Amino acid sequence: MSNIKILFAASEAVPFAKTGGLADVAGSLPKALKKAGADIRVVMPKYKGISKSYTEQMQFIGSIYVDLGWRHQYCGILKLEYEDVIFYFLDNEYYFNRDGLYGHYDEAEQFTFFCKSLIEMLPAIDFQPDIIHCNDWQTGVVSLLLDARYKKNSYFKNIKTIYTIHNLKYQGVFPKEILTDLLNVGWEYFTVNGIEFYDQVNFMKAGLAFSDIISTVSKTYAEEIKYDFFGENLSEMVRRRSGDLYGIINGIDFEENNPATDKRLFANYDVDHLDGKSANKRMLQESLGLPVNNDVPVIGIISRLVDQKGFDLIACVFDEILKENVQLVILGSGEAKYEHMFSEAASHHPDKVSSSIKYDAVLAQRIYAGSDMFLMPSLFEPCGLSQLFSLRYGTIPIVRETGGLKDTIQPYNEYTGEGNGFSFTNYNAHEMLHILRKAIYYYHNHDIWNMLVRRGMTLDFSWEKSAKEYMDIYQKMLCK
Secondary structure, X not given: OOOOEXXXXXXXXXOOEOOOHHHHHHHHHHHHHHHOOOEEEEEEXXXXXXXXXXXXXXXXXXXXXXXXXXXXXXXXXXXXXEOOEEEEEEEOHHHHOOXXXXXXXXXXXXXXXXXXXXXXXXXXXXXXOOXXXXXXXXXXXHHHHHHHHHOOOXXXXXXXXXXXXXXXXOOOEEEOOHHHHXXXXXHHHOOOOOOEEOOEEEHHHHHHHHOXXXXXXXXXXXXXXXXXXXXXXXXXXXXXXXXXXEEOOOOEOOOXXXXXXXXXXXXXXXXXXXXXXXXXXXHHHHHOOOOOOOOOOEEEEEOOEOHHHOHHHHHHOHHHHHHOOOEEEEEOOEOHHHHHHHHHHHHHOXXXXXXXXXXXXXXXXXHHHXXXXXXXXXXXXXXXXXXXXXXXXXXXXXXXXXXXXXXXXXXXXXXXXXXXXXXXXXXXXXXXXXXXXXXXXXXXXXXXXHHHHHHHHHOOOEHHHHHHHHHHHHHHHHHO
């Protein structure tokens, strides 16, 4: 069904603002949905940190005032067409002219403003969507507000909502007083089947409770979150809505992430000309001060340095990993204990470890291209994008079988020759170490390794298939 009108609401989107994978999705999926026939627009806050190169191109198209309890707040509406998709930016100096995207003392107020504004701007921009596609807790109360405040208005009454969980762990939990102070909805919504959560309000739970359809970013994660271990105290609500829950794997932007044309790399290459990959490895080693040696496998890690990503496993066997004939290249920041662990290792083993405690988009791309292996031993991983970037650039993932990692990485089988990476099942440091050693062993079998590299580079994890699945769900929603 073409010409479905979609408003895609997200708190961040590449290239304008990014803290995690949501931004990559919000920057890429709408493009694919437009190609699939949707009339789609994206809405996000106009943050202070958005590059001047984009803000100078934005067109002011109007303003509204939004009420949050006793507050009567200005909201400017700006528009920018980027890569054939229209983006709207909601402007309020008080809420968004700040350093950083999240973690401010008044997040409940910030994102209630965002949710109310993106609904109330619709008549002002003359766009009446069939569906609002909400993403993560920052847009979780959109469906609640539509139900409680706007459904009696003929302009809004037929709008349906889909709510995508990118990570169930981050939920937006706030004191219950905001129900009447900010959201201005009745206490009848403060129930176990509604927004109530241990005598507080939970924006994520609001999205789960009141949206027409729920999706998450892999089929395995959609099953995992029905159980208490992965369910983050919301598994009962997920099970209650399981008939409306879909798992759709994320994709990546194949045009932007193309080793043959990517200008961020040291050298370009493709599946038939892999000399450029070797050149990227050599120059990565050189630029990071590591010995240049093609016989030593480079293991890349790009991540938030937190327990969820499996760094407690790495810490447990770190000394044993360093005894292997490998080089480790780490990029990321997070918990101080892991930042310190990698920084100390780089100091004491400068021939084996490079540690960059920061985020650097160009260096990230060079690590994807210049590494031989990419390590992702996550405790849980809703989808994961790094393993997809790695495959695209001919770098072999080593992952734990959870969430999207399980859905995208098939372990290499030496008997059948099948597989595109290496994986382990149990959350166990020595099981991870065993699989890492197995990958190192096969690295030195050039025929097998080159086969895995080429296979990974030819797999299609673009957005086209995922966009079709979303379009099918949109059509089902409208036919209900």
